[in-house]
Amino acid sequence: MGRGGEGGEGGPGHACGCLLHIQDHLLFLFQQQQLQQLSQHASPPHPSSMQPPSLSGASSTSGLPALSGTLVAQLATKEDRAAQDGENTEHTPSRSVSSSPAESLQDEERTGLKRKREEKELPGHSDSDGDKSDYNLVVDEDPPSEPGSPGHSPRLARSHRELPGSPAASGCGQPKEQSPVAFEPHPHLRASTLSSSLSTIPGGKHAYSFHVSADGQMQPVPFPPDALMGSGIPRHARQLHTLTHGEVVCAVTISNSTRHVYTGGKGCVKVWDVGQPGTKTAVAQLDCLNRDNYIRSCKLLPDGRSLIVGGEASTLSIWDLAAPTPRIKAELTSSAPACYALAISPDAKVCFSCCSDGNIVVWDLQNQTLVRQFQGHTDGASCIDISNDGTKLWTGGLDNTVRCWDLREGRQLQQHDFSSQIFSLGYCPMGEWLAVGMESSNVEILHVSKPDKYQLHLHESCVLSLKFASCGMWFVSTGKDNLLNAWRAPYGASIFQSKESSSVLSCDISVNDKFIVTGSGDKKATVYEVVY
Numbered sequence: 001m002g003r004g005g006e007g008g009e010g011g012p013g014h015a016c017g018c019l020l021h022i023q024d025h026l027l028f029l030f031q032q033q034q035l036q037q038l039s040q041h042a043s044p045p046h047p048s049s050m051q052p053p054s055l056s057g058a059s060s061t062s063g064l065p066a067l068s069g070t071l072v073a074q075l076a077t078k079e080d081r082a083a084q085d086g087e088n089t090e091h092t093p094s095r096s097v098s099s100s101p102a103e104s105l106q107d108e109e110r111t112g113l114k115r116k117r118e119e120k121e122l123p124g125h126s127d128s129d130g131d132k133s134d135y136n137l138v139v140d141e142d143p144p145s146e147p148g149s150p151g152h153s154p155r156l157a158r159s160h161r162e163l164p165g166s167p168a169a170s171g172c173g174q175p176k177e178q179s180p181v182a183f184e185p186h187p188h189l190r191a192s193t194l195s196s197s198l199s200t201i202p203g204g205k206h207a208y209s210f211h212v213s214a215d216g217q218m219q220p221v222p223f224p225p226d227a228l229m230g231s232g233i234p235r236h237a238r239q240l241h242t243l244t245h246g247e248v249v250c251a252v253t254i255s256n257s258t259r260h261v262y263t264g265g266k267g268c269v270k271v272w273d274v275g276q277p278g279t280k281t282a283v284a285q286l287d288c289l290n291r292d293n294y295i296r297s298c299k300l301l302p303d304g305r306s307l308i309v310g311g312e313a314s315t316l317s318i319w320d321l322a323a324p325t326p327r328i329k330a331e332l333t334s335s336a337p338a339c340y341a342l343a344i345s346p347d348a349k350v351c352f353s354c355c356s357d358g359n360i361v362v363w364d365l366q367n368q369t370l371v372r373q374f375q376g377h378t379d380g381a382s383c384i385d386i387s388n389d390g391t392k393l394w395t396g397g398l399d400n401t402v403r404c405w406d407l408r409e410g411r412q413l414q415q416h417d418f419s420s421q422i423f424s425l426g427y428c429p430m431g432e433w434l435a436v437g438m439e440s441s442n443v444e445i446l447h448v449s450k451p452d453k454y455q456l457h458l459h460e461s462c463v464l465s466l467k468f469a470s471c472g473m474w475f476v477s478t479g480k481d482n483l484l485n486a487w488r489a490p491y492g493a494s495i496f497q498s499k500e501s502s503s504v505l506s507c508d509i510s511v512n513d514k515f516i517v518t519g520s521g522d523k524k525a526t527v528y529e530v531v532y
Helices: 013-041 069-076 076-085 101-122
Strands: 096-098 138-140 155-157 208-214 219-220 236-242 249-255 260-264 267-274 284-289 295-300 304-312 315-320 326-331 341-345 350-355 360-364 369-374 381-386 394-397 401-406 411-417 422-427 431-439 443-447 453-456 463-468 476-481 483-488 494-499 504-509 514-521 524-532
Touching: 076 155, 155 422, 155 514, 236 267, 236 494, 249 514, 260 295, 260 304, 260 326, 260 514, 260 524, 267 295, 295 369, 304 341, 350 381, 476 504, 483 504
Parallel strands: 096 411, 249 504, 295 341, 341 381, 381 422, 422 463, 463 504
Antiparallel strands: 138 155, 208 219, 208 453, 236 524, 249 260, 260 267, 267 284, 295 304, 304 315, 315 326, 341 350, 350 360, 360 369, 381 394, 394 401, 401 411, 422 431, 431 443, 443 453, 463 476, 476 483, 483 494, 504 514, 514 524
């Protein structure tokens, strides 16, 4: 029989078309309702006081990202960056485009982008920065958390001359409700925003991990029986310490000895001795940058005797921690107004700085000189990681790209294009896989030499930080949705999940994989013990 009658009136094609029309109409009504709620409740940032009003009312729009002034400005300049891309003649041996393979997923992605454009025009969204200077990158702090009122991550405002924004500045959607810190060894599988044809697995549960093949086919991942078993896989985590920093904690790191934790906030890094139980007070304070500028990254050298600090300033500071009183022993100054992320080479001879102008600056730590710049990102370089052998560097940017650099030859090897800004990434110590945290709330796990990947859908808002365990068998991600998620690498089985009281901006895992540290928008850091 011919196929001509299948689309006729009353046939299966007609019924399918009607169903799609009804679904589209219901989706439109749902989005309109969310937009109405957002326009009624969302409050604009308050750069002058840096204490925005509580968005507890806006929390009812849990699934709807509320862009900050910074990201609104970034979206408004997409055309400018596209023009810059056209002028960029850099040779790129490998380039891939990451997008949702199924047409229904592409439609939802376009709907999401349209939704963000509509939000930009809503009352209550403002990019006015008052009388700030062109180079004054300002973080809006969280007010103290109140019961039932979610905290907010810092937001970064900028002048109308458009300095690149910080990934931690995103005003992504707030969760609908708060719950106390809790751990779920096997959290209930949540519904994702994917079409119903892809969002279920045998047994009727909602899928959250999907394999995307080389030809673009997306399928729910059937986890192996030992996905959450084995000597290197955690069972859950237990909260050990709360470190009351007093400012939004944008950066954290833990020493190799696991005795000391370093928390970066406004104008300083605080040092905490977590080797003993009991209430914690900082044992030292390292005053860095200007008093009102935020630390964005701090990294210890492997011997634990030096700490490198970067943030909303053109200067990196190197601290001598072995001195009787910690002191600055060197400063490294570049032309970029801010540093968003740092990485140290395995031999501790080189430091890499992700700059707000998109450049990756390479510093010789022994001679304290700038030796190279990797140029390619057309907006701020937001995150970075280095391979264990020290030969490759991975960077993510606010230009929606992830790039791989050959450190021996000083050139770009790969570029992966996304439809969302990149806020965090981590390279698996075992090689082959790269985890990427997106503004869109997805975590994507890319194979570094093959076109297939995994896509994970448990975060409800932008993914602000990400870190692999040293064993390479699992990693954690944190987000604007107040969540700390632990995942099995590479396919993303959920190991455990923690709900904090505010946005979780930063994280680190100890070198022995026994402790996790997070920094949050409610001005504290949290130390967890990983239980196996």
